[in-house]
Amino acid sequence: MSLDKNSRAAEIDAQIIDVLRHRVGKDERAAKPHDWYTATVLTLRDAIIDRWMESTRKTYAESGKRVYYLSLEFLIGRLLRDALSNMGLTRDMELALREHGFDLSALEDLEPDAALGNGGLGRLAACFMESLASLDIPAYGYGIRYVNGMFRQRIDDGWQVELPETWLSHGNPWEFDRRESAYIIGFGGEVVEKADGVEWRPAEKVEASAVDTPVVGWRGKRVNTLRLWTAHAFDPLRLDAFNAGDHFGALAEQVRADSLVRVLYPADSTPAGQELRLRQEYFFTSASIQDIVRRHVQYNGDIRTLPEKAAIQLNDTHPAVAVAELMRLMVDVHGLEFNEAWEVTKATVGYTNHTLLPEALESWPLPLFERLLPRHMQIVYAINSRVLREARKAGLDDAAISAISLIDEGGERRVRMANLAFSGAHSVNGVAALHTELMKTTVFSDLHKLYPARINNKTNGVTPRRWLQQCNPGLTSVLKDAIGDCFLDDAEKLSDLNALADDPALGERIAEVKRTNKIALAKHVKELMGIRLDPDALFDVQIKRIHEYKRQLLNLIETVALYDQIRSHPERDWVPRVKIFGGKAASSYHNAKLIIKLANDIARRVNSDPSVGGLLKVVFVPNYNVSLAEKIIPAADLSEQISTAGMEASGTGNMKFALNGALTIGTLDGANIEIKDRVGDANIEIFGLTAQEVEDKRANGYNPREVIESSRELQQAIAAIATGVFSPDDPQRYAGLMGGIYDHDWFMVAADFDAYHAAQRNIDRRWEQQPSWRASAIRNIANVGWFSSDRTIGEYARDIWGVRDRA
Numbered sequence: 110m111s112l113d114k115n116s117r118a119a120e121i122d123a124q125i126i127d128v129l130r131h132r133v134g135k136d137e138r139a140a141k142p143h144d145w146y147t148a149t150v151l152t153l154r155d156a157i158i159d160r161w162m163e164s165t166r167k168t169y170a171e172s173g174k175r176v177y178y179l180s181l182e183f184l185i186g187r188l189l190r191d192a193l194s195n196m197g198l199t200r201d202m203e204l205a206l207r208e209h210g211f212d213l214s215a216l217e218d219l220e221p222d223a224a225l226g227n228g229g230l231g232r233l234a235a236c237f238m239e240s241l242a243s244l245d246i247p248a249y250g251y252g253i254r255y256v257n258g259m260f261r262q263r264i265d266d267g268w269q270v271e272l273p274e275t276w277l278s279h280g281n282p283w284e285f286d287r288r289e290s291a292y293i294i295g296f297g298g299e300v301v302e303k304a305d306g307v308e309w310r311p312a313e314k315v316e317a318s319a320v321d322t323p324v325v326g327w328r329g330k331r332v333n334t335l336r337l338w339t340a341h342a343f344d345p346l347r348l349d350a351f352n353a354g355d356h357f358g359a360l361a362e363q364v365r366a367d368s369l370v371r372v373l374y375p376a377d378s379t380p381a382g383q384e385l386r387l388r389q390e391y392f393f394t395s396a397s398i399q400d401i402v403r404r405h406v407q408y409n410g411d412i413r414t415l416p417e418k419a420a421i422q423l424n425d426t427h428p429a430v431a432v433a434e435l436m437r438l439m440v441d442v443h444g445l446e447f448n449e450a451w452e453v454t455k456a457t458v459g460y461t462n463h464t465l466l467p468e469a470l471e472s473w474p475l476p477l478f479e480r481l482l483p484r485h486m487q488i489v490y491a492i493n494s495r496v497l498r499e500a501r502k503a504g505l506d507d508a509a510i511s512a513i514s515l516i517d518e519g520g521e522r523r524v525r526m527a528n529l530a531f532s533g534a535h536s537v538n539g540v541a542a543l544h545t546e547l548m549k550t551t552v553f554s555d556l557h558k559l560y561p562a563r564i565n566n567k568t569n570g571v572t573p574r575r576w577l578q579q580c581n582p583g584l585t586s587v588l589k590d591a592i593g594d595c596f597l598d599d600a601e602k603l604s605d606l607n608a609l610a611d612d613p614a615l616g617e618r619i620a621e622v623k624r625t626n627k628i629a630l631a632k633h634v635k636e637l638m639g640i641r642l643d644p645d646a647l648f649d650v651q652i653k654r655i656h657e658y659k660r661q662l663l664n665l666i667e668t669v670a671l672y673d674q675i676r677s678h679p680e681r682d683w684v685p686r687v688k689i690f691g692g693k694a695a696s697s698y699h700n701a702k703l704i705i706k707l708a709n710d711i712a713r714r715v716n717s718d719p720s721v722g723g724l725l726k727v728v729f730v731p732n733y734n735v736s737l738a739e740k741i742i743p744a745a746d747l748s749e750q751i752s753t754a755g756m757e758a759s760g761t762g763n764m765k766f767a768l769n770g771a772l773t774i775g776t777l778d779g780a781n782i783e784i785k786d787r788v789g790d791a792n793i794e795i796f797g798l799t800a801q802e803v804e805d806k807r808a809n810g811y812n813p814r815e816v817i818e819s820s821r822e823l824q825q826a827i828a829a830i831a832t833g834v835f836s837p838d839d840p841q842r843y844a845g846l847m848g849g850i851y852d853h854d855w856f857m858v859a860a861d862f863d864a865y866h867a868a869q870r871n872i873d874r875r876w877e878q879q880p881s882w883r884a885s886a887i888r889n890i891a892n893v894g895w896f897s898s899d900r901t902i903g904e905y906a907r908d909i910w911g912v913r914d915r916a
């Protein structure tokens with residue numbers, strides 16, 4: 110086959126060869142696959158750059174308002190397929206590469222997975238960046254360019270081993286180093302009074318410089334910028350020290366700068382707490398705020414008009430120090446009065462809360478905060494006295510006032526970052542309806558009394574480009590045949606499928622695609638782990654961070670109960686199941702790591718037991734990340750969303766699975782509730798305690814031992830695990846983990862077990878009725894278009910940022 114000389118593909122082909130020679134420096138005969146990958150990205154990038162500049166020119170011409178999304182995490186994953194598809198160049202690139210004997214998807218696999226985040230919070234930031242560009246909203250994402258992002262997980266003898274992920278080791282063809290966009294970031298030192306105000310004289314300084322990555326929206330409508338900061342020492346090599354023989358000391362400043370951007374703290378839903386983390390937070394926040402203020406003053410002159418041109422959104426409290434940094438720049442550098450600066454700050458800043466767990470709310474020991482950021486400490490005190498004055502005036506009592514205070518006075522004094530963010534923002538949003546309501550009655554109940562208009566809900570979403578079109582091209586093509594391609598531009602148009610839900614031909618075609626995806630996943634698992642999976646079995650998937658509140662343990666104990674029953678009654682017509690687990694545990698989280706080991710111990714035993722006769726397989730797929738999610742989700746029949754009610758703020762994995770035609774088995778938690786409302790009770794399997802019931806049980810003294818003793822299945826499964834049936838090499842391994850369920854069972858594993866077990870048997874019965882299972886799958890796809898991050902971003906744009914949604 111040869112390309113038509115005038116085609117777009119032929120043009121691209123000529124460009125790739127040119128790039129390969131002149132920018133990669135390779136002759137096409139000598140080029141290795143990685144050189145072709147680089148040439149492919151650079152060729153595509155050239156097309157993107159033209160759009161990027163157009164987008165920037167348009168924003169300046171319209172002097173429009175920009176959105177600034179500050180996030181310590183961006184869990185981006187690979188970019189090639191996303192960017193190609195959004196630019197509409199997939200087909201042409203495929204043809205051009207084929208000319209040279211390359212398969213595009215093989216080159217895509219050479220791209221490292223950019224994992225600058227832990228889980229849902231970081232992935233949300235990445236989906237939001239894509240939707241902002243797709244809705245043609247001018248935006249910058251601001252974060253840190255970690256040299257080592259999320260660790261790579263290896264499973265050794267069933268245990269998690271963490272290895273550094275070197276995603277930048279072959280260079281990164283997507284990024285642009287902007288050494289000219291650099292700012293000084295200070296730490297420590299002292300604040301001196303001067304005639305015209307105060308001056309902060311930091312003891313230490315590092316330079317933050319920008320590294321930009323273009324983010325392409327759907328149909329290439331707009332290209333925005335993800336600006337990640339890297340750190341440099343002012344004096345990278347002190348030659349005097351080096352020449353005097355102090356080779357390490359000579360480099361100390363550079364080492365200190367490097368450490369700021371070296372690693373992502375690999376903890377999810379728990380604050381890291383170390384001084385380096387606070388330094389990272391201030392480093393990227395200060396650079397971002399300085400960049401925003403510089404741009405505003407340069408183009409608009411007066412800092413007082415900032416809220417007309419800039420909306421700053423804080424993704425959780427990690428960038429909450431932005432409130433104090435913006436105040437500092439306005440008061441100390443731009444000479445605004447405190448009150449005026451405070452109004453400008455509030456009008457500009459919005460804060461998104463991601464967790465209710467009181468122990469997970471970030472706070473810093475006051476002496477540490479004061480030592481590192483002495484001027485910010487003064488500003489925090491000034492803000493606090495203002496807020497507490499308002500609270501007094503509003504008639505709040507002492508208990509409410511001490512809960513509202515930015516300083517926690519109980520025991521060791523601490524600075525409460527959530528209270529700082531709440532006070533300094535005009536909008537404070539939760540990420541699902543239940544979560545937002547709980548914010549009002551739990552952690553923020555007193556702040557909510559003081560500022561009742563501030564809390565609002567923005568239910569999370571995911572980008573349907575990555576999480577449907579790109580990860581599941583087979584399904585996308587069937588859907589196009591069924592309802593046309595309008596859903597590509599508006600995911601809510603998927604609802605046209607409702608009329609076809611009972612069409613057996615459509616059900617059949619979607620089931621065929623699912624089977625193809627399952628075969629592809631089975632092949633991957635076979636190559637990776639040597640385990641054979643039957644594509645006709647029900648693929649039952651729980652992939653997410655490993656955390657006790659997400660209750661992988663509930664799933665594992667139920668798996669053991671099922672295993673027991675299959676062995677006791679092999680004659681019954683069991684539904685063949687494949688239990689798929691994946692996820693990383695924070696390196697310091699003992700129980701989470703033990704749960705990974707348990708999953709692997711159960712897998713080894715079950716998979717090698719001939720008496721289950723292939724009715725049950727268990728796999729723990731190592732190194733869960735975005736790329737792996739893109740392979741697993743399209744192959745899932747059942748989505749496990751079984752967190753203890755009231756503990757998962759929203760979840761976004763739940764949305765991705767439903768969009769790909771999996772049924773959900775889940776609790777009434779986070780966005781599961783809204784998924785249920787949309788897909789209908791008949792198309793989802795809901796079980797277990799409600800958030801209210803969990804709260805009541807915890808308050809009224811719940812006795813897990815009693816519950817366990819009244820459930821034969823549960824008692825037997827726990828006993829088997831606790832006595833070493835799955836760990837004969839170390840029979841005591843899980844005694845403590847199981848003992849925890851007997852003793853307090855904070856996460857309600859025992860309380861929800863029977864309901865979960867029964868729900869799983871309902872799933873079996875549903876699965877046996879394939880026509881109705883398929884109709885349910887279609888109704889899931891049809892009714893979760895609302896969970897597109899385009900809808901979420903549209904709501905932020907309208908309600909919080911006041912920017913036009915020009916889509």
Ligand SMILES: *Cc1c(COP(=O)(O)O)cnc(C)c1O
Binds near residue numbers: 229652653738763
């Ligand atoms: C979507 C996603 C998450 C979030 O999953 P939850 O089930 O909502 O916790 C975490 N990690 C990756 C890689 C994801 O793609």
